[in-house]
Amino acid sequence: MSIRFLKVGFRYARGLPWETEALKNINLEVRKNEILGIIGPTGSGKTTLLQLMNGIRHPSEGKVLIDDQDPAVLKGREITRLRQKVGLVFQSPEDQLFANSVYEDIAFGPKNLGVAGSELDNRVRWAMEVLDLGFEDLSRRRPQNLSGGQKRRVAIAGVLAIKPEYLVLDEPTAGLDPEGRKGLLKLIRKLREDLGMGVVMVSHRLQDIMSTCDRVVVLEKGEIRKTGTPREIMRSGQELIELGLHLPPINMVLHELKDVFPYLDTAALGPEEAAGEIDRAIRGL
Amino acid sequence: MMNSFTFGQYIPGISLVHSLDPRTKLFFVVIMMAAIFAVNTLPGVLITALFTGIFIALTRVPLTIYFRGMRPLMVLVGITAAFQVFLIPGEVIWRWWVFSITDTGIEMGALMSYRLIMVFVLAQLLTLTTSPLQLTDGLEMVLGPLTRVGFPAHELAMIMTIALRFIPVFFEEGSKIILAQVSRGADFQGSWLKSARNLVAIMVPLFAQAFRRADDLALAMESRCYTGGEGRTQLHEITMSRTDYLVMAATAALVPFIFVLRT
Numbered sequence: 001m002s003i004r005f006l007k008v009g010f011r012y013a014r015g016l017p018w019e020t021e022a023l024k025n026i027n028l029e030v031r032k033n034e035i036l037g038i039i040g041p042t043g044s045g046k047t048t049l050l051q052l053m054n055g056i057r058h059p060s061e062g063k064v065l066i067d068d069q070d071p072a073v074l075k076g077r078e079i080t081r082l083r084q085k086v087g088l089v090f091q092s093p094e095d096q097l098f099a100n101s102v103y104e105d106i107a108f109g110p111k112n113l114g115v116a117g118s119e120l121d122n123r124v125r126w127a128m129e130v131l132d133l134g135f136e137d138l139s140r141r142r143p144q145n146l147s148g149g150q151k152r153r154v155a156i157a158g159v160l161a162i163k164p165e166y167l168v169l170d171e172p173t174a175g176l177d178p179e180g181r182k183g184l185l186k187l188i189r190k191l192r193e194d195l196g197m198g199v200v201m202v203s204h205r206l207q208d209i210m211s212t213c214d215r216v217v218v219l220e221k222g223e224i225r226k227t228g229t230p231r232e233i234m235r236s237g238q239e240l241i242e243l244g245l246h247l248p249p250i251n252m253v254l255h256e257l258k259d260v261f262p263y264l265d266t267a268a269l270g271p272e273e274a275a276g277e278i279d280r281a282i283r284g285l
Numbered sequence: 286m287m288n289s290f291t292f293g294q295y296i297p298g299i300s301l302v303h304s305l306d307p308r309t310k311l312f313f314v315v316i317m318m319a320a321i322f323a324v325n326t327l328p329g330v331l332i333t334a335l336f337t338g339i340f341i342a343l344t345r346v347p348l349t350i351y352f353r354g355m356r357p358l359m360v361l362v363g364i365t366a367a368f369q370v371f372l373i374p375g376e377v378i379w380r381w382w383v384f385s386i387t388d389t390g391i392e393m394g395a396l397m398s399y400r401l402i403m404v405f406v407l408a409q410l411l412t413l414t415t416s417p418l419q420l421t422d423g424l425e426m427v428l429g430p431l432t433r434v435g436f437p438a439h440e441l442a443m444i445m446t447i448a449l450r451f452i453p454v455f456f457e458e459g460s461k462i463i464l465a466q467v468s469r470g471a472d473f474q475g476s477w478l479k480s481a482r483n484l485v486a487i488m489v490p491l492f493a494q495a496f497r498r499a500d501d502l503a504l505a506m507e508s509r510c511y512t513g514g515e516g517r518t519q520l521h522e523i524t525m526s527r528t529d530y531l532v533m534a535a536t537a538a539l540v541p542f543i544f545v546l547r548t
């Protein structure tokens with residue numbers, strides 16, 4: 001069971017002077033029980049790639065299959081049911097909150113899918129619990145009056161409440177304070193570990209991607225430039241810098257030190273590993 | 286600009302129409318719109334259509350772009366035409382139950398459809414070939430003399446530019462919110478009642494964002510010391526060329542014809 005991209009291409013504004021090719025020849029598989037990270041410079045097609053994953057956009061070329069079903073040929077109830085498998089959290093999802101209470105906003109998705117009564121109540125409670133939102137404190141509050149980090153979590157809870165099998169997040173940590181960011185990344189790992197979900201996340205912050213994901217895809221100008229584990233990707237630091245991506249500070253230090261210690265491994269994940277690597281290099285091991 | 290929204294967009298180009306002074310284009314569009322609403326005979330329709338057609342050809346903007354944004358308008362055209370066709374008295378040529386179609390009705394229906402479509406096309410012609418900045422400058426200069434009697438020409442032009450500038454932004458934000466709510470299972474194809482209820486989920490965030498954006502824009506303008514039009518000079522002054530005067534003269538020459546071609 002997986003989301004598969006088969007030779008997928010996508011164009012915006014077809015037939016207009018500002019037609020742009022956002023994606024070309026994408027072959028990719030998103031598996032369950034895996035966190036996939038997508039990185040790439042601005043305009044490389046990351047968001048478009050995400051929007052193809054649950055069938056709200058259809059590819060101009062090729063096919064996207066969600067658990068072997070093609071959303072482009074489905075209609076009505078069937079497409080809604082297929083979309084329910086893939087929860088999509090847009091960039092700044094808190095901008096889409098609209099209801100008068102947190103409860104109502106989170107219940108919007110499941111209600112659309114026909115969930116009602118005690119099952120609806122359970123879903124909302126469950127989603128709020130997973131996202132560390134106290135039900136008693138917050139469910140009656142107006143979303144507009146919450147803090148930025150809380151709003152973001154309410155919005156994600158709204159998607160989680162439809163019980164998707166895959167969760168796709170576009171820049172989930174953007175604009176959050178360090179505390180909020182850490183909490184959210186922990187949650188993403190929890191979703192994979194406890195619920196066996198397939199998670200896809202896009203981020204500008206390589207640090208977030210490297211510390212959270214099992215596999216990373218590098219996009220450039222709508223094409224997949226590289227795929228690999230975080231460590232494999234970090235080993236090609238120079239390439240990432242050329243793409244205009246900012247390495248995590250610790251890898252930047254290792255990268256600079258490589259001029260002095262040519263055998264230094266720049267792919268360390270986290271400061272402890274990096275410290276060990278520098279220590280090894282200085283001792284000439 | 287990644288969206289497929291064309292109405293009110295500017296498409297940069299080097300055609301003759303692109304290079305005309307915005308005042309010339311405004312003059313042309315206003316005269317043509319008046320002409321199109323004034324004429325009510327077949328020769329009149331043909332002449333105004335020909336004149337606009339030549340101008341459209343000179344813009345070198347693909348014809349498909351003119352008609353692309355027209356689908357919503359066609360609903361209005363359809364309703365208007367239907368009213369004309371069924372309700373205007375005249376010689377009955379077809380009758381069924383309480384409905385009857387008259388010859389005058391068909392004529393008026395066709396004429397009204399022609400007028401609505403042409404107004405749309407002319408508005409497109411103006412915005413497709415004139416950058417919002419030029420358009421504002423032109424409008425401000427045309428309305429300039431009225432400032433002496435207290436008419437806020439600059440402010441009006443500024444409001445118009447901002448409105449034009451933000452149509453695509455508003456549209457893009459709207460479609461993003463729609464996508465987000467659709468991916469949460471919102472259904473806009475189903476029953477009418479359900480769609481209306483789901484509309485709230487789009488309108489509330491869309492307006493919240495629009496107000497936030499307006500606030501930001503006001504702050505940004507104030508922090509750059511914007512105080513209104515008085516004493517403001519321009520970096521690129523617009524000037525009329527010989528071609529401009531020629532086009533204006535040709536447009537003006539059309540006016541007597543319009544009176545002749547009315548019945």
